[in-house]
Amino acid sequence: MSERRKPYPFDRIEPKWQTIWDQTRAFHAPNPGEEKFDPAQPKYYVLDMFPYPSGAGLHVGHPEGYTATDIIARYKRLRGFNVLHPMGWDAFGLPAEQYAIKTGQHPVVTTRENVAKFKTQLKRIGFSYDWERELNTTDPAYFKWTQWIFLQIYNSWFNPETKRTEPVSTYRGGDPDIVRLAYVAEVAVNWCPELGTVLANEEVIDGKSEVGGFPVVRRPMRQWMLRITAFADRLIDELEGLDWPDSIKALQRNWIGRSEGAEVDFKLGDSQKIRVFTTRPDTLYGATYMVLAPENPLVDQITTEAQRAAVRKYREEIASKSDLERTDLAKEKTGVSTGAFAVNPANEERIPIWIADYVLMGYGTGAIMGVPAHDARDLEFARKFDPPIRLVVQAPAGHESLGFVGHGVAINSPLLDGLPSIEAKQKITAWLGENELGARSINYKLRDWLFSRQRYWGEPFPVIWRDGKHEALPESELPLEPPALEDFKPTGTGEPPLAKAKDWIRYSENAQRETNTMPQWAGSCWYYLRFCDPGNSTHFVGETPERYWMGGGKPGGVDLYIGGVEHAVLHLLYARFWHKVLFDLGHVSKPEPFQRLVNQGMILGEDGRKMSKRWGNVIDPLDVIEIYGADAFRCYEMFMGPLEQMKPWSMKGVEGVSRFLARVWRLIMEENQAGEWILSRSVQEAEPDKSQRKILHATIKKVTGDIETLSFNTAISQMMILVNALTNAPVKPVAVFRTLLLLLNPFAPHLTSELWQTLAEKFPSASGEITAQRWPEYDESFLIEDEIEIVVQVNGKLRDKVTVALDATDAELEAAALANQKVQNALAGKSVRKVVVVPKKLVNIVAG
């Protein structure tokens, strides 16, 4: 690149201040009891979603949220808070392992290199992280505690009576293995042959793996599960007290998918019965057939001899399909009769039992009652297979009752006729209860968390197997490090790569180690806790630092958490679950991890497309910083638009913001004959004039308020307005600039630090570095004017503006408005009907 003249010497001052900050430990936050800790100050914990350090390095999307949190961190420090603002690395995971398989380079090596690259980039942007708290999920000193937390989960159960996690020792029902929060089960898992591993439901998108996009098939395997479903209600209810976007709360509620209804038993013969779950027990009289999921074990017992062959064939067809195919073919309902009949408990009718793949084994009881008149899927099925259709809900006027799925009035239902659906539900549920035919019931879409992976690059389970039973490893044997494997390719059989480490597996004469590893989510489920006390070698987090940093009057501990919306249901749900377990067991002080959550919007390429190698529109922050400097980069990221919004990158926009910063520089600095930057002679110890003072205080007010609401774009706009107003002032009062520099400091820390220092050398009226100052306060009295401009409207349309005294009465305002020439013109030929006066704002004359 040619020697391009810099608008101001950011290339000199930015590295200078970054070095100073490092050397003075400027952003180190001491823990309670440590040297320099000030207990008189309130705490503020502002957290980023820590990155997975990929080989590609950061692109400009990553630092958007990081810049926002950095502004908040620097602002809160100036406001006198003890600020915890840490950064670390979520470094276990599939990409490093895939890369290792391709290149033969060990994940430890690639992880180290990638972390170094990320860290260089982040440091060059000037983020004020407390790097002394840096952590890495692949560090044995860290994952020792990930494994320790797993043991807490393993050794716990959810007591449905107390609705809390308790040690398994309090379980009185016999074998504790059946209630542990971590358990082994033979489940139909998402097996991805290409990746050689199973995946969580959340990692499968449209029947393909989220990583790589490879096909995923259902396959029964023995897996570790975490009993997150026990916490479903709490995970929904306790969203209430959190300052999260409603859309994210909705996403989580949706994912958990709580639905209330009833379970109803349909008798088969004298002793057998089939239980169904329904949200519409009020339509029981309309149930004219039943459907079982093809996988339902009852199918074998009830199928008649005549239907056996057809049923077997159908089940084989279904089994050979992937989930994708199964849902893809949803357009056309399929099914086979079992030949068996059940009895509708409401009217004692004999109804046929079918199997069909639109009924899922994994939800409810794996069986439904078919109410074709009032369920879209059942109606579709009925149109093909012809069971009777009976209307049992009268739709409101204007709606067709056949196919009506909303609430109406019960008909053709002797016990319920005339009742609105909601009352009918209550009545029939009570009736079912009295006759021991059913009961109220709640179902969730949320499934237990499939927690094991057949991978190398993850935390090994601290578990051994003896005589076919699992046992916890003693705490003293943690961390359990993975074996040093040369070959960590998937075995292809579903057996984990760790199985290749024969010596490692052998725990003792008769015990072997578990060979699965934990999923990538494990490390990120609790990293925010470790940041409170990252060096602790005896506890996962010390009680005092946890209480301090995670404290406060709200349910959640982290005061502000910013990250991408892609983690709305994965990371955020898992972390809340772990946190609740730790809370119940008394290891942490708050029921929720994150009090205030904000999702930054994605930054698109200049072409409006998602940034990706494929489109060649990826922007590297370091390239931008090379040309415009880190301060301009930071300010542009915030000036683009609202933080939460998706928005396209624009180099021209960076240039505009860079011009603004250069103007700030030149307000204070000028070039001498030799081409050196020196303090401008117009900067003087002087009183600001009235208009300068007014705009300055208006700016303090606006910027302060905007930072609190994360409206950084408008905060920058206001500072631009201030700078524009000062540009041609012949005398530039130092005090005005000091305030401007403080307001701008969180956004452009290097530039403002340098200018602050330059001013301090010449004018000793302020001492210490800018980071040691206090945030400016505004004085409302400077914002008030003697005269104000009032808008005058006729019939709501702007006609003119008049200037009146601040304390003008309503009558004076009205008189001034009516006397206005333009108003008179507009009123010509009309009579005034009414006059609306809004004090200090406007007068609206209604005429006709």
Add this chain to the structure above:
RNA sequence: GCCGAUGUGGCGAAAUGGCAGACGCAACGGACUUAAAAUCCGUUGGGCUUAAACGGCCCGUGCCGGUUCGAGUCCGGCCAUCGGCACCA
């Protein structure tokens, strides 16, 4: 299909129910310069009126309606785009 978000100049955007388009980009004009860059100053939603300037008038926040003295903002109904879930009984 269900849930959620978003629709404002050429572009990114701003506006406690009270002056729509702040601030920035781009464009155009001017100053400075031998010239350019940089910098500084100004114009810039659309249309009509006027010889021109000044001025004046009308229209305009996805569409249709409503509430209100007054709606980008509140309410109802549509349309479009994006995101999530999706045979969940």
